[in-house]
Amino acid sequence: MEKYSILLYYCYTQIDDPEKFREEHHRFCLENGILGRIIVAEEGLNGTVSGLKADCETYMAHLKADPRFASIDFKVEESDKHAFQKLHVRVKPEIVHSSLRHINPVQRTGQHLSPEEFKQLKDKDDVVILDVRSNYEHMMGRFKGALTLDIENFRDFPEKVKEMKEKLEGKKILTYCTGGIKCEKASAYLLEQGFENVYQLHGGIIKYGIEAGGEDFEGKCYVFDNRVAVDVNKVNPKVVSQCHVCGRSDDRMVNCANPVCNLHVPICESCGWELEGACSPECREHPEKRPYDGTGYYQKEMNGYNPFKGMARK
Incomplete structure (x- = not known):
């Protein structure tokens, strides 16, 4: 079985032309089998991506070869499959949404x-x-x-x-x-x-x-990919969350199947199937409820995003 990697990373650095970089970076990801969510801004780069182990090695080397991103510290986890189904590379005002746009971590941080x-x-x-x-x-x-x-x-x-x-x-x-x-x-x-x-x-x-x-x-640690939540503690693990529906101790994180609600909560497997992935009987009956496959993860809608924007078709 081929091995995959999941990469979590960010880098605060100046990107003078985010749109141009987005186009070039998106093309590189497509050519190298990389899927995930990447945010580009004038203040830097932030991403969580997945791909075959060899493709992820190529991706990391590609970014580190750019002086702007030489200091990136990749968090690398092994997987037996992709953690994403699509690739989104977007330009945004910040690489993480905050009310602290005046702060430049390159100049001062903890x-x-x-x-x-x-x-x-x-x-x-x-x-x-x-x-x-x-x-x-x-x-x-x-x-x-x-x-x-x-x-x-x-x-x-x-x-x-x-x-x-x-x-x-x-x-x-x-x-x-x-x-x-x-x-x-x-x-x-x-x-x-x-x-x-x-x-x-x-x-x-x-x-x-x-x-x-x-x-x-x-x-568990909540993550922003298909896994939803991952184990971290290999020394003294403990479950601290409870099923949103029945109150039983459980660490199975899901998104409510009702997209209007989309509540992020722990729901045990039994309640998950009983409510068809919804967080309540009301959400189960909602006309827009998404089909439940047992995972509680739903791929984000494209929301008008065009992954080929600005890219010359061959």
Whole structure:
């Protein structure tokens, strides 16, 4: 059986002509069997992609050969198949949507900690571990003892930090997210607000799982591909989530089959089949409900996106 790789990466760097780069990069992905979601912006590049192991090696070498992306830290996971069904390469104002567009992580950001450094520091008395992800992500899994924020989107981070000021003052703040990208701006914002001892887990939860065994990360890590959620902890795993329907302990993450709802929640297999992938009887009866195949993952609609925009057809 051929082996596949799943790559998670980002790079804050200046891209002067994002549209031109999008066209060239999209063509390269098509020619080399790469699928996934890639965001291009003037501030950099952010992607999660999959492909045959050899094709992913070619992809990584191609990006690193460009001086703009030489510092990319790829998080590489093995797989027995593609993690995506399509390829989207889009130009957007930011590589991760936030309310912190004025912040440039290249100029200033929190001190990067390797997974091992994070592991050694996280349990100290003068430390606060801060999860900068959204509700549906930390609901599925988070570090033991972490401070989580009640936010639906990362753009709400600044407002919630203001509410948490007393819990953060005078502490060493260790931020973390899935792959590290949100922490770049989150930690920079904390520094901007006057907090002095600000750190971030370099490579995020995924790299921590790969290099440090995932110790004390409880539950699963929500990911933005067909897998929906992945195991991280190989040392002392623990289920922390409950089925949204019956309340039983379960870590099976799904999207509600009703696209109007599309709620991201844990639903056990039994309730999943009973409600045909919906999160409630009402959503099960919704006229636009998507067919349920047992996974709870639904490929995003193209929403008018043309993958061949600007590309010369041969």
